[in-house]
Amino acid sequence: MLIDDEKPALMYLEMMLLTDGRFQVEGKYTSAQAGLEYLARSKVDVVFLDMDMPEMTGLEAGEHIQQLNSDIRIVYITAYSEYAIEAFEIHALDYVLKPIDPDRLAKTLQYIQRSIPDKTMKIFSKWRVRCFGHLSFEDGAGNDRQLKxxxxxxxxxxxxxxxxxxxxxxxxxxxxxxxxxxxxxxxxxxxxxxxxxxxxxxxxxxxxxxxxxxxxxxxxxLDGILYDVSEFERATDRGPAITEQNRLFYENIIALYRGDYLEGYDYPWAETLRSNLLERYLNFVIRAAAYEMEHGFERKALERLHFAEKKAPYSEEICRLVLTTYARQGEYASLNRHYDAFVKLLHIDLGIEPSQETISIYNQYV
The missing domain is CATH 1.10.10.10 (Winged helix-like DNA-binding domain superfamily/Winged helix DNA-binding domain)
Known part of the structure; x- marks a missing residue:
C-alpha cells in the first residue's frame, strides 16, 4: 500500500512498482488516516509511507501501523535523510529519498523480496502482453513470444x-x-x-x-501480467515532470511504444484508441526531447524526434524541434536539408506551405 499526500509522487511510485512487476498495489492514499482505516480491515505486506504529511507524520502513522500488525514492513519516503535514523528506530525496512531514483527503488524492492517469506508474498512474473506493434507476449527475460x-x-x-x-x-x-x-x-x-x-x-x-x-x-x-498500453497510459496521463532522477524511467515508458496500437491488424474497433495513443506518444516525445535539448542530450533528442517524424511526418512542432536541435549543434547544413525536405513534403502531399511560425524559426536560425 502507498501513502503520500502528494498525488503526483503517489502516481509516480505506483507506476514504478507496476513497471517492476513483482508486487501488486493493493491501495493508494493521500491521507494517512484513510490508509490506516484500510489496513484495519485488509492485509498487506508492505506500506510505502511518506514522512512529511500534514495531518499525521509518517513516524506517527508508522507507530499506528505497527500496532495494527507488527508483520507489516514499512518503507519510508522522505526528502530529508536525517529522518532515516529515527525511522529505523521503529523497525522500518528501508527508506528512499525524494525524488525517487529508480535504481535506488530497485534495491528496496530486493530488500522486500528477501525479507518476506514466499508463502506470504505475491510475486508476479514479469510477463507482459504487448499491443504496441503486433500482439505478442514478452517473458520475464524480455523475449518476445508469438502465440499460435x-x-x-x-x-x-x-x-x-x-x-x-x-x-x-x-x-x-x-x-x-x-x-x-x-x-x-x-x-x-x-x-x-x-x-x-x-x-x-x-x-x-x-x-x-x-x-x-x-x-x-x-x-x-490479467492478474499480475503487465499490459504495455495500460503502463503507457498511466505514465503519459498523470506522470510528473521529467527530471534527471526519473528520466530513465520515462525512457522505458517511451520504449514501450514499439509501433502503433495493434499495428498491421485491420480492426475497425481499434482505430479510435490507436489514434489516441499515437497522439499521447507524440506529445510525450516532444516533452522528452525538449527536456533532453535543455540538458545537453541533443543527439538523443534528435534520434527520438526522427523516429517520431515517421509517425507524424507533417507535424510542424516536431519539425521546429528538429531545426532547433540542429541549430544548437551548429549543424546548419543538416538544418537546411531538413527544412527543405519538410517544405517539399508539405507541398507535394498536402499542397500547403509551412506555418508562419515554422518559417520564422527557420529564418531566425539561418
Missing part, C-alpha cells in the same frame, strides 16, 4: 476483450462486432469455439490470464 492462434478470429477476440480492460462485453456485442455477416446460430457456434480455443491457449498462465463468463457476457482478466 488456431484462427484469426481467436486472436481478434482476445485482442478485443483485452482492448476493453476487464469490462464485461455481452454476447450480442461480440457477435455484432466479430461475426456481423453470419446468422445468429452460426455466429454463436463460432463464438463458443473461439472462446474454447483461447482458454486452451492461456492455460499455461495458471489463472493469471483468464477468460471469464457471467450473465451472457465475457471479459478477459
Amino acid at each position: 492462434w488456431k484462427t484469426a478470429k481467436a486472436q481478434e477476440l482476445f485482442a478485443y476483450l483485452l482492448h476493453h480492460r476487464e469490462r464485461w462485453i455481452s454476447k450480442e456485442i461480440l457477435l455484432e462486432t466479430l461475426w456481423p455477416d453470419y446468422p445468429k446460430d452460426k455466429a454463436l457456434t463460432y463464438l463458443h469455439t473461439t472462446v474454447s480455443q483461447i482458454r486452451k491457449l492461456v492455460k499455461e498462465w495458471q489463472g493469471q490470464i483468464s477468460l471469464e463468463y457471467a450473465l451472457d457476457s465475457y471479459r478477459l482478466v
Whole structure:
C-alpha cells in the first residue's frame, strides 16, 4: 500500500512498482488516516509511507501501523535523510529519498523480496502482453513470444476483450462486432469455439490470464501480467515532470511504444484508441526531447524526434524541434536539408506551405 499526500509522487511510485512487476498495489492514499482505516480491515505486506504529511507524520502513522500488525514492513519516503535514523528506530525496512531514483527503488524492492517469506508474498512474473506493434507476449527475460492462434478470429477476440480492460462485453456485442455477416446460430457456434480455443491457449498462465463468463457476457482478466498500453497510459496521463532522477524511467515508458496500437491488424474497433495513443506518444516525445535539448542530450533528442517524424511526418512542432536541435549543434547544413525536405513534403502531399511560425524559426536560425 502507498501513502503520500502528494498525488503526483503517489502516481509516480505506483507506476514504478507496476513497471517492476513483482508486487501488486493493493491501495493508494493521500491521507494517512484513510490508509490506516484500510489496513484495519485488509492485509498487506508492505506500506510505502511518506514522512512529511500534514495531518499525521509518517513516524506517527508508522507507530499506528505497527500496532495494527507488527508483520507489516514499512518503507519510508522522505526528502530529508536525517529522518532515516529515527525511522529505523521503529523497525522500518528501508527508506528512499525524494525524488525517487529508480535504481535506488530497485534495491528496496530486493530488500522486500528477501525479507518476506514466499508463502506470504505475491510475486508476479514479469510477463507482459504487448499491443504496441503486433500482439505478442514478452517473458520475464524480455523475449518476445508469438502465440499460435488456431484462427484469426481467436486472436481478434482476445485482442478485443483485452482492448476493453476487464469490462464485461455481452454476447450480442461480440457477435455484432466479430461475426456481423453470419446468422445468429452460426455466429454463436463460432463464438463458443473461439472462446474454447483461447482458454486452451492461456492455460499455461495458471489463472493469471483468464477468460471469464457471467450473465451472457465475457471479459478477459490479467492478474499480475503487465499490459504495455495500460503502463503507457498511466505514465503519459498523470506522470510528473521529467527530471534527471526519473528520466530513465520515462525512457522505458517511451520504449514501450514499439509501433502503433495493434499495428498491421485491420480492426475497425481499434482505430479510435490507436489514434489516441499515437497522439499521447507524440506529445510525450516532444516533452522528452525538449527536456533532453535543455540538458545537453541533443543527439538523443534528435534520434527520438526522427523516429517520431515517421509517425507524424507533417507535424510542424516536431519539425521546429528538429531545426532547433540542429541549430544548437551548429549543424546548419543538416538544418537546411531538413527544412527543405519538410517544405517539399508539405507541398507535394498536402499542397500547403509551412506555418508562419515554422518559417520564422527557420529564418531566425539561418
